[in-house]
Amino acid sequence: MSRGVYGRVFSRWAVIVWLLLTLLPAVPFMSKFYLLLAFDALLFGTIAMSLDLLMGYTGLVSFGHAAFFGLGAYASAVLLERGIVSLWACLLFAILVVGLYALVVSFFATARRGIYFALLTLIFAEVVYTFFRYTQTFGGSDGIQGVAAPRLIGDFAIDTPLRNYYLVLVYLGLAYLACRVLVTSHFGRVLVAIRENEDRARFLGYDVQRYKMAICMISALLTGLGGALYPGRSAFATPDLMLWTVSGEFIIMVMIGGLGTLAGPVVGGAFFVLLQEKVSSYVDWYFIVIGLVLIFIVLFMPRGLLGLRELLGGRRWRTTA
Amino acid sequence: MDYLVAVLLPQLLHGLVFGAALGLLALGLTVIFGLLGVMNFAHGELYMLGAYAGIAVIGVTHSFWAALLVGPLAVGAIGALTEVTTLRPLYRREPLYGLILTFGLALVFREGARQIWGGDMRRIMPPFAGSTPLLGMTYPNYRLFLLAASSAILLAIWLFFTRTRAGILVRAAVQDAEMLDGLGVNVPRVFTLTFAGSAALAALAGLLLAPIFTVYPQMGVEMILLAFIVVILGGMGSMGGSVIAAFVIGLAQSLLTLWMNPQRVAIAIFAIMIVILIVRPRGFFGREGVLE
Secondary structure (H helix, E strand, O other), X not given: OOOHHHHHHOOHHHHHHHHHHHOHHHOOOOOHHHHHHHHHHHHHHHHHHHHHHHHXXXXXXXXXXXXXXHHHHHHHHHHHHOOOOEHHHHHXXXXXXXXXXXXXXXXXXXOOOHHHHHHHHHHHHHHHHHHHHHOHHHOHHHOEEOOOOOEOOOOOEOOOHHHHXXXXXXXXXXXXXXXXXXXXXXXXXXXXXXXXXXXXXHHOOOOHHHHHHHHHHHHHHHHHHHHHHHHHHHOEEOHHHHOHHHHHHHHHXXXXXXXXXXXXXXXXXXXXXXXXXXXXXXXXXXXXXXHHHHHHHHHHOOOOHHHHHHHOOOOOOOOOO | OHHHHHHHHHHXXXXXXHHHHHHHHHHHHHHHHHHHOOOOOOHHHHHHHHHHHHHHHHHXXXXXXXXXXXXXXXXXXXXXXXXXXXXXXXXXXXXXXXXXHHHHHHHHHHHHHHHHHOOOOEOOOOOOOOEEEEXXXXXXXXXXXXXXXXXXXXXXXXXXXXXOHHHHHHHHHXXXXXXXXXXXXXXXXXXXXXXXXXXXXXXXHXXXXXXXOOEOOOHHHHHHHHHHHHHHHHOOOOHHHHHHHHHHHHHHHHHHOOOOOXXXXXXXXXXXXXXXXXXXXXXXXXOOOOOO
């Protein structure tokens, strides 16, 4: 680790890619439609990255991340609907709501290992889904529609695709920074130790459950923040955002990108969003294509898209911190 | 007394009927879970394909009974083909990959069904109408048949697993596939046939339930969640536990609807599930250390 703290946390490539992304709206033919597509790609990429903290680094598969995402979206939409249009208020409220829910989920789920963790997160998420799906206060199955755009400061509303794009880019940058700091820290090393051998980590004196709870909360909050940005772009929050199949899609994004790489799931999420968009504009059976892509990746590229680098002769991607 | 006969008894029977069919679905899931260590996400789609295969066969032959025979066989064949081509290469990999793979398979099957048969709701007519007087009330004949048929199949499966060499081989593979391989058994063939059998069972459940439910491409998504709950409740990998849990969930669901609206029932069942996972994480009959 001779590269110092800066080199340890940031790869030069990440900074370059992020800077290039800030120039994306300047590309000719960048219509509003493509900017919103880029918004989705980066938003879901970032969410996949925060799920990677659990899946790739700690070895916990959460099948309930859609609930964190959806709760964040609802928290923000509820405020916007009631005329509280400050972005900061929306984000704070999302942190509060998602945080409280994640506290309960992670407390119970991290007490169990393996498949039981996955199923507990899944069932908790289904409770949240069913609640919003049938509660008329929150619009039932229609959700909350047509909310106002959030304001950054004063009257500066984030109401154009361009402003939304830069907002999500900031979110991606900060989340990536947070994740990198996390996984390169001592805390991150303990998580990897838990993934590799939970019992041994416990024998070394680490309070394993507390570590798992902490990373669960962090991952949930990052996902919830992403959810809070969503109504600003779409003007709605619906229960379908937290369907368990959405959680499955998040997992797919991580797998496509490559487990335990952080950058990989961002690529995977963006790839998934773009694939869905591209294929669905040509054929209406795009789920078949997505399913086949998924099967192909599992069978032939289990290390994800970033695993391709090895085939292409690149340096071996560091799969752990 | 009127309340008992007019309200409680039919609801109790509904619960048993649903529980028996759910048992068929969960049993296949549990066996695959024991073999591959994977929650088969495509199981709900095999259930859905069973109902559609039934519709296709009925369209040609106009016979529910022919469908009941051909449908599950066809889906079983699809299952075998799927297992050989996609799941077999994953045996030695982490279970996570199998999970993702079955998720992909589920997408393909669901969308495939929508492309072939369209997205709208369909119905299968029950093969016989009418109802039978029973304990002071009348109960639809088809539901009685459903209960009898599902119970008979469950019994047959139990006999298969306890009395036949093939059944014992499958149970041995669930216990320790490597050891079985060492003893000279063709384990991949056991896996393929078991997967086909589990697919056929799911299809059978889908077809049997189709006359009382509706048939649409998404029908598996909701059922599979309930089947997961049944499998956990019964204890991962415990077949008897799954069947008992299926009846418990079936009864709980239909009895709770007497006092709550369906949404609350769904939440109540999830809540029961969460409490059980916390207090007794291995379910009714789960053994320690299975896939943790």
